[in-house]
Structure formats: C-alpha cells, structure tokens
Amino acid sequence: MSETAPAQGFFTEEMTISVGPQHPSTHGVLRFVIKTDGEVISEAIPDVGYLHRSIEKIGEKVTYHGYVPYTDRADYLAAMFANQAFCMAAEKLAGTEVSRRGEFCRIIACELNRLASHLISVGTFGQDIGAMTPFVHALRERESINNLMEEICGARLTYNYIRIGGVGYDILPDTLTRIVEFLDHFGPIVEEFNRLLSGNKIFIQRLAGVAVVSKEDALSYNLVGPNLRGSGIKWDIRRDIPYSIYPELDFEVPVGTAQVGTLGDSYDRFWVRIREMQESVKILYQCLKMLPKGPAIAKVPKKFKPPVGECYARVEAPRGDMGFYVVSDGSEYPYRVRIRTGSFTAMSIIDKLSKGIMVADLIALIGSLDVDAPEIDR
Amino acid sequence: MQALLDQMMKDGAFAGVPREVVYAIAMVLSAVVVLSVFVAPLAGVTSWLERRVWARMQSRVGPNRVGPQGILQWLADGIKNIMKEDIIPTAADQKLFPLAPYIVFMGFLCAFVVIPFGADLIVADLNIGILYLLAVTSLVVVGILMAGWSSNNKWSLLGGMRSAAQIVSYEIPAGLSVLTIVFLAGTLSMQGIIKAQGWGPWDWFMFHNPFTFCAFFLFFTAALAEGNRTPFDIPEAESELVAGYVTEYSGMRFLFFFFAEWGNLYVIGAVATTLFMGGWQVPPVTDNPVLLAILQFVTFFLKAYFWVFVAMWIRATLPRVRVDQLMSLCWKYMVPLSFICLLGTIGFMFISDQGQRIVGALTLGFAIATVINFFRRVGFQFRAAKPELYWRPHI
Numbered sequence: 201m202s203e204t205a206p207a208q209g210f211f212t213e214e215m216t217i218s219v220g221p222q223h224p225s226t227h228g229v230l231r232f233v234i235k236t237d238g239e240v241i242s243e244a245i246p247d248v249g250y251l252h253r254s255i256e257k258i259g260e261k262v263t264y265h266g267y268v269p270y271t272d273r274a275d276y277l278a279a280m281f282a283n284q285a286f287c288m289a290a291e292k293l294a295g296t297e298v299s300r301r302g303e304f305c306r307i308i309a310c311e312l313n314r315l316a317s318h319l320i321s322v323g324t325f326g327q328d329i330g331a332m333t334p335f336v337h338a339l340r341e342r343e344s345i346n347n348l349m350e351e352i353c354g355a356r357l358t359y360n361y362i363r364i365g366g367v368g369y370d371i372l373p374d375t376l377t378r379i380v381e382f383l384d385h386f387g388p389i390v391e392e393f394n395r396l397l398s399g400n401k402i403f404i405q406r407l408a409g410v411a412v413v414s415k416e417d418a419l420s421y422n423l424v425g426p427n428l429r430g431s432g433i434k435w436d437i438r439r440d441i442p443y444s445i446y447p448e449l450d451f452e453v454p455v456g457t458a459q460v461g462t463l464g465d466s467y468d469r470f471w472v473r474i475r476e477m478q479e480s481v482k483i484l485y486q487c488l489k490m491l492p493k494g495p496a497i498a499k500v501p502k503k504f505k506p507p508v509g510e511c512y513a514r515v516e517a518p519r520g521d522m523g524f525y526v527v528s529d530g531s532e533y534p535y536r537v538r539i540r541t542g543s544f545t546a547m548s549i550i551d552k553l554s555k556g557i558m559v560a561d562l563i564a565l566i567g568s569l570d571v572d573a574p575e576i577d578r
Numbered sequence: 579m580q581a582l583l584d585q586m587m588k589d590g591a592f593a594g595v596p597r598e599v600v601y602a603i604a605m606v607l608s609a610v611v612v613l614s615v616f617v618a619p620l621a622g623v624t625s626w627l628e629r630r631v632w633a634r635m636q637s638r639v640g641p642n643r644v645g646p647q648g649i650l651q652w653l654a655d656g657i658k659n660i661m662k663e664d665i666i667p668t669a670a671d672q673k674l675f676p677l678a679p680y681i682v683f684m685g686f687l688c689a690f691v692v693i694p695f696g697a698d699l700i701v702a703d704l705n706i707g708i709l710y711l712l713a714v715t716s717l718v719v720v721g722i723l724m725a726g727w728s729s730n731n732k733w734s735l736l737g738g739m740r741s742a743a744q745i746v747s748y749e750i751p752a753g754l755s756v757l758t759i760v761f762l763a764g765t766l767s768m769q770g771i772i773k774a775q776g777w778g779p780w781d782w783f784m785f786h787n788p789f790t791f792c793a794f795f796l797f798f799t800a801a802l803a804e805g806n807r808t809p810f811d812i813p814e815a816e817s818e819l820v821a822g823y824v825t826e827y828s829g830m831r832f833l834f835f836f837f838a839e840w841g842n843l844y845v846i847g848a849v850a851t852t853l854f855m856g857g858w859q860v861p862p863v864t865d866n867p868v869l870l871a872i873l874q875f876v877t878f879f880l881k882a883y884f885w886v887f888v889a890m891w892i893r894a895t896l897p898r899v900r901v902d903q904l905m906s907l908c909w910k911y912m913v914p915l916s917f918i919c920l921l922g923t924i925g926f927m928f929i930s931d932q933g934q935r936i937v938g939a940l941t942l943g944f945a946i947a948t949v950i951n952f953f954r955r956v957g958f959q960f961r962a963a964k965p966e967l968y969w970r971p972h973i
Contacts, residue, residue, distance in 0.1 A: 217732045225817040239736065264702060328817045330808060330898025336636035396895070402809055403897045559736070560818050560900045 204225045214242060218273020218577045222252045225328045225563050228573025230547075232388055234554070234562065241562055244554035252577040257535030259526075262288050262554055263503040264364060267534065270359035271524075275575040277320055280306075281517035282312040282524075282539075283362035288443065288513035289526040290364045293506035294576045301494040302366025308379070308487050309352055309361055309371075310481045310515075315386070316345040316474045317518035320478075325470055326397050330408050334397040344382050351375045355575050364504060366497030376488060383481055390477055398474060407470065411565040418464065421549040424542040426476060427569055430456040430469035437516035441536035449486050466568035474568070481544040505532055519570055543575040553578030563577045587632070617690055621841035622652030624657035628840065628890050635894040655833070662829035667730065670826060674728035679827070680722050685717030686838040689845045694756065694768045695873035696858045707768035708756055711849065714806065716777050717747040722813065725835070729826035737822025740815035740901055741806065747908045748803040748810075754916035758790055759783050759853045759924045762966035784854035785942040787934065789922035794854045796916045798885070801846040803904070806839060812901050843889055855881050876932035915951040968973030 214239075220231035229250035235243040255274055259267050272279035272288045284306055291298060304308040323338025332361035352371055353361035361368050372380075392531075398405055415424065418431035428435055436453040437448040455466030508530045516522035520542025529535040546569045554562050587600065609855050626641065626649055633640025641648040666675055692707040694700040703712050719742055760766055762783055763774040784794045803810035814822035824835050851857055852871015858874035901908065926934070 215732055223820060238739075273700065326897065329813070330815065330817060331896065332632075333636050333894050340637050350644060397897075400897060402899055405903060406897060406900055558900060560812075560815070560898075563818050 210407070212237070212470060215327065215443070219244075219562070220247075221562070225324075225571075226566065227324060227571065230571065230573055230576070232550070232562070234559070235310055236559065240558075241345040241554050241559060243303045244551055246550050247543075248547060248576050251573045252575065253574075255578045256537050256539055259534050261533065264534065265502075266505070267537070268363060269358070269360040272360055273297070273574065274288060275418065275517065275522070275541065275543075275559075275572055275577050276357055276573055278317040278518045279357065280310045280357050281359060281515050281522055283359065283520050285311060285445075285513050285515045285517075286523045286526070286537075287362050288515065289363050289511055290506065292511040292513055293509055293526060293528050294364075296502065297498055297502055298366050298444075299495045299498045300492050301365045301370070302496050302498065303530035304487055305352075305367040305371050305496055306362050307449075308484060308515070309349070309359070309367070309493075310436075311484050311487070312348060312379070313359075314480050314518050315477055316342045316349075318477050319345075321339055322393070322397075322470060322473055322477075325564075326403070327565040327571070328430045328563045329403055329405065331397055331400070337389075337393065340529070341386060348375065348379055348382060351378065352505065365500035366495070368497070370496035371491075379484065380488060385437045386401055387478075387481055390481075392408045397519055398471065404467060405566070406560075407467035407564060408465060410461075410466045410561050411548065411557060411568065412462045413464040413553065417552070421552070422545040423520070423549065424500050425516065425518065426460060426463070426543065427520065427542070427546055428437065428471055429454065430454045430472045430568075432468075432555075434456075435516055437521055443513075443515065443528075445487075449483055451486075452481050453474065454479065466564050469568045469570075503532060505530065514540075515563045517542065517574060519546075519572060539578050541575045541578070543569075543571040543573075546571050546574055580772055585871050601854040603916075607772060609902045616920060617687060617835060618837075618840060619652075620844055621657065621837050623649065624840040624844055625655075626651045627834065627886070628843075628893075631887065633893050635891070659830050659833045664831065665828050667826050669730040671728035671730065672949065674724050675826075675832065678725035679831045680721075680836075681724060682718050682721030682838045683834050685721060686845060687840045689712035689719070689842075691833070692768050693845065693848045693859055694772060694852060695878050696871050698871060699858075699875060700769060703767055703769045705708045706766045707855070708771065708849075711768075711845075712753055712756065715845070716749060717841070718804075719844070723901050725821040726813075730824070731826050733820045733825045734823050735955075737813045737815075737819045737825070740819075741823060743901075744806075744810065744814075745804050748800040748912075751908065751912040752800035752804060753915040754818055754913070754920050755793040755800065758793040758916075758920050761920070761923060761927070762786060762790065763858070763861060766850055768857075771850055772859060775856040777856060777859040778813035779856075780788070780938060780942055781859075782854060782856045785938055785945060787923065787926045787937050788941050788944075789919040789926060790854070790855065790946065791941050793916065793919040793923070794850070796912055797853070797921065798846075800912060801850065802889060803908070805842045805846055805889075807843070807889055809899050810904060812904060813896060815898055817898075820968060843886050844882060846889065850877070851881040857881075861953060861962060927972050957964075 214235045217236060218231065218236050219234055220226040221229040226232070228317045230249040233245045234241050235249060253273065255270055258270050262270065263578045268283055268286060271282040274282040290296075301558060318469045319338040323335040326334035326338075349359060351374055353369060355361075413427070415431050415433055418428050418433060423431070432455050434453050434455050437443070438451075439453050454472050456463055456472055459469065459471050463563050501538050506528045508528060510525070510527040512523055512525045515522055521540070522542065523540040525538040525540070526534050527536040550565060550569070553565055557565070587597065618790065629651070630640040630648065641651040644650040644654045666672065689711050691701045692704055692711055710728070722737045722741040726734045729735070759771060763771040764772060764775070775783055779785055783790050784789060806813050812818075814824060816822075819825070824832055827835065858878040860873045860877050861869070864870055864873070926937070929937070
C-alpha cells in the first residue's frame, strides 16, 4: 500500500501484469510484462533470457564433431535442422562432400521432424485458443513420428543424427516401409484435423483479422519461415537458396492467402503451417522413391580441422531461416559459432502487434508466431 | 416425512421437545444425508465420467486405476485434497478468501432442493420452483466474484470480473427461455411443469412448437455459459488467465469450486430435462409404486445425463470464444432470439388444440430429420475409423 493520500474522485490506472515465465501458454519459459486497461493491452514487453544455455560459447570449447549434440538443444522441437545447419557450415568450411544417400537420409529425417514440429505448433495453438482435443490428436501423431525417429537414430527428441559428411546411421528397409505406412495414414489425419479445428467457426472468429502483420512489417521486423509466408511473401530457403537435394524435389511453397480475414493475420500463419505439413508429406514420398544406394556417410577424418576461414550455412527450419555462422582458425575447435534463429526475431514484433488487442488475443498471437523458448535464448 | 415425525411424536418419542425443534433437526439430518449420499457422489462421478469421456474422445485412456474402470477416482482425489495444506496467501483477504468456495458450493447445492427425480422424489415442490432455481444458481456469481477479488491476484481479478459479466448477461436469455415454458405450463412449480408434459417426445415441451424448440437450445447454451463450461469457460480460461478466479486456491477449497462446477453440470441437465423433455414421465407400464418410482428415477437420470454428456462432448470439441465475442453473442443474438421465442409461443397459444398438435408433430419430424442428417454427416468418420487407433487408444 502506498502512503500517499488516495486520489480524489473516480480514477483509473493501468494494470501491470507479468505473463510468465510460468504461464501455461507461453510455450516454455517466456515472459511478457503487459500493461492493460482491463482486458485491453496497451503494451507487452517481451523479456527473454530464461532459457539461455550458452550454446554458442560451448561451440568454442568442443570439437566440430563434438558440437553436433549441442546443436540439438538449440531448438529441441526441431533438433534435426540445427544438426543439419551446423554440419553444412562445417562441410562448407572444409569442402567435405556429403554422400548422396546421406543427403536423402538427412532430408527424410528433417521433413519428418518438420511434421513433428508443426504438429506441436498447431496442436498447442489449438490449446491456446481453448480446444483441447486437437492438441492431443496432434501429439498422438507426433508420437508415431517419435517412434520412427527412434528407429532411424535411436533418439526421440535430441537426435544427433546428422553428422559432418552424412548421417550417423543408414535408414533400414524396415523403417522405410514403416515411414510409408505412417505417411499413408497421416494424409487423411491432416484433413480430419482441419475438420476438427481449422474449419471451426469459433476458431476462425478468434483468429481472423487478429494481429495482422503487413508485408512491410514482416520484412522490416525480419520475420522468417511460416510467419513471413503468412504475410504473403513467397520466401523459402529450400526454394530460393537451395541446399542439399531440394532442387531435385517438387514441392509448393504455401503462402498466406487471406483465407478468412486479412492477409497476414493469425489464421494465415496457422494455415501456412497446415499446408506445409501436406507439402512435407509430398517431399517425403518423393525422397523415399528416389532414395539411392550407397554409404550413408562420407569419409571424414576423426580429427576434423577445417582451414582458416568463415562461413554461414542456412536451412529452412520449421520456425524459419536457421543459420550457423562458423569461424575457423584452423584448429580442431571452432573459433566462433553464432546461431541465428527465427523465433528470436519473431519476438520483436510482439510489442508492436500487441497494442490495443485483448489478453486472449496476445495468447493467440504468441501461438500463431510459434515462438519457442529454447530457440530464442539458445 | 412430516407425517412420519408426527406419528412418532404421537407415539411418545421425543417427549418434551418442542415440535419445531424436532422438525428442524430432522431437516438438517435429511439434508446431511442427501448431501453425503447423493450430491457428493453425483458430482464426483460426473467428474470421473467427464475425464473418461474426454479421454476417449482424445484417444487417451483416462483414469482407470482406482476401483473398477477408475470409478472411485473422485474419492482418491478428494482424500488427497483434504489432506493437503490449506494455504491462504498473506496478501489475500483473510475473511472473504476462505468463504468464497462455500458460497459457490451453496449456490449449486440449494438447486437440488427443487429438482424432481420422480413423482414423489423431490425435497420440496415449491410453487415458485423454477424461479427459486434461477435465483439460487445466481448465487454462484457472488462466490466467484468474491474469490476473484479476495485473492488479491490480477489473474483472479480478471477471471472474477469476466465471470460476473458473463453470468449476469446469460441469466437473461436463460430466464426468458424458461419463461416460455412457464407460459405453456401455467405454473412455476417443477412438478407442475413436468405434469403438464407427457412421457412421449410428442408430449414434451421441446417439440411443442418451433419456438420452444429454439428456446431449448437458447436455454442450453445460456446454461453452459452460466456453468462456465467450454466454449464459455473464459473465467478460468487456463491458457489465458492461468486459472482465473481459482489461481490462488489449493487443496479442498480448490476442489469445492470444481465440485460445484460438476454438480452444476448435472443441474443443467436436470433442469433441461424438467423443462423441455418431460422430466420423470414414464409410460404407464406398472402399478407397483416402488417399481414406478425406480423407473421414473432412472428415466430422469438418463435424460439428465444425456445432456451432461452433450456438455462434455461440446467441451471436448470446441475452442473458447473471446470475452467480447461472448458478450456480443449474448446481447446481439441470444437475447433478441429468446424474446422472439417468448412472443412466438404466446402467439402460438391462441391456435386451436388441433393446430398445436399438427405444428408439434412437424417440429418433432424436423428434429428427427436433423439428428439423422447429423449422423449421416459424421458417418464417414465412423466408416473411416481405424479400430486400433480409435477404440483401443492405449496400444
């Protein structure tokens, strides 16, 4: 209680609320300090750093091979992409060729991981809006993917599968048939999910026209991945700066189409993810058909010493452009590792978008941007 | 009951005790018995049922460890919560904070006084039955607002305020829909309303005319909103307000809120059954009074639990609306619609009996066609269902 005399007459004041870091829908440990007038937010300041684990600094202390498991932790929902980005950077530095079968195994694992990550994203998004069942159904499907991942690389979450020069283990024929079985089953499940959630009137009403990101804002705030494409900008690293075997594959880049409201609203970002899942299924079918024979990993020296230099490798992760900037001083250890992730830049736009929306919309906004705490802080 | 007591007093039991005291003690005792034997298990079993039904809809298993199929789960939960420490935050209002759960609980418990489980199974057939019910269930909002305010927590406050706005608004369409039926039945007494209906769907008020059919859905929606059920569970919206007005509560006090919520769910079903679905009315199959009472009780129970199930189904399916959408739904659509239903029913009562019969039959036909169409539309889901996935989710 303040000791000043109470103000005379009728007066209102803004309420300052701390959302998180233990709030149920902040997807990990995010924190926002919001100022509200009743339910209407006038300011939401993101507070990052609760999940900082010095992954970049660790990179300077371990060898190139030894750093791969650490990259898993950069974004535990999409560990495969961080693996791949780092390995691509290391390969670029040393000029290592990746075995062709290894490239295919990488893309199969990555696209499966993209499915898993998007399932979590759209499922928890449904839960943020209040629909509980789609979340559990999404996790059920993700569980099948985890089982497949376990068969592929022995781990369910932090894979450490992609190594410099290829992949750790070849994908066995049995596993390949099980992946096909899963894909056959998964296609209709996406449609069921759409019937249950995406087409729901309440769900659409909650999201249409909420937290609209214009094309200009999306570019100036450096949004990437589905958040950028939700605003109608066709930019996908897989298509525009092709890497690995993506040039050989045939797939669409879904962009926001103002499906139910304004271009770039929360629903568009959600809908882009749903359609990306369908595209991933298409990519997986193609990869499985084209999978060549051969070794899964190229010959790479145990003592991996790239020549002096620096390079930047980027992949299209589920949360957008993920890049590893690696500087080598010619020793066994990287001189510097820098990770660029999509969620971190997505956080910066929340303050701008949250002015004048309601508390419930802020939750929808965070969910639609699919920000992921470990990826923000590294 | 009263006759029994009078007889006992005549026989010389309770000699020297004033008549009124005997009545009062008997009433308290019967209230305790009703509470412990009927209401508590009812709310508890409803909570277990909700978790099981929900789990099945989400391809999970749900609680199945305590008792057969986990039916005693609510007992285990209750014991666990009673044995927890009773925490009252230092910043909270020391008087109102402990009191709030009991007010909520009382609001729902008082409703059981007028719920007619059978022709003779009713605590008190008040002549203002349905009015009394609307009044005491509004008591819940006082408790929730009290909880939200006294917790001295911003999330609780937001939850309490949302709840107050919501429940007060939705009282109006609910009350107007109830009024529609009161006009038709010509009485406020719960038993009177049931006696004005018959055992067959063609005699139910729900299918009496298109306006009452509409009024039923208005009533059910408004009742869901009053009971803080999804899609109107914004006062405790756990993804927005952490836990809304129950954020600071723990242990048994926390449980009391949910006790009331699940009990309320049954009350919603029971009132919908009484007003619109013929209550305990059964076909005249037996003259045995005991058998008849059991039959009526079971009929009433099944009808009420059908609507409880529908509420669970809705909760598992729908997302949550936003608070401004909730208000606009109430004031822009439901209140005008319920006025139309009320006026339409009044006008309809001028039609001749034969005309009423024909329109009633048409309404019933329309309702049956709707149900058939619904199952036709979801039929592909059943055909496409993968048994190993949908029926045995735990494999």
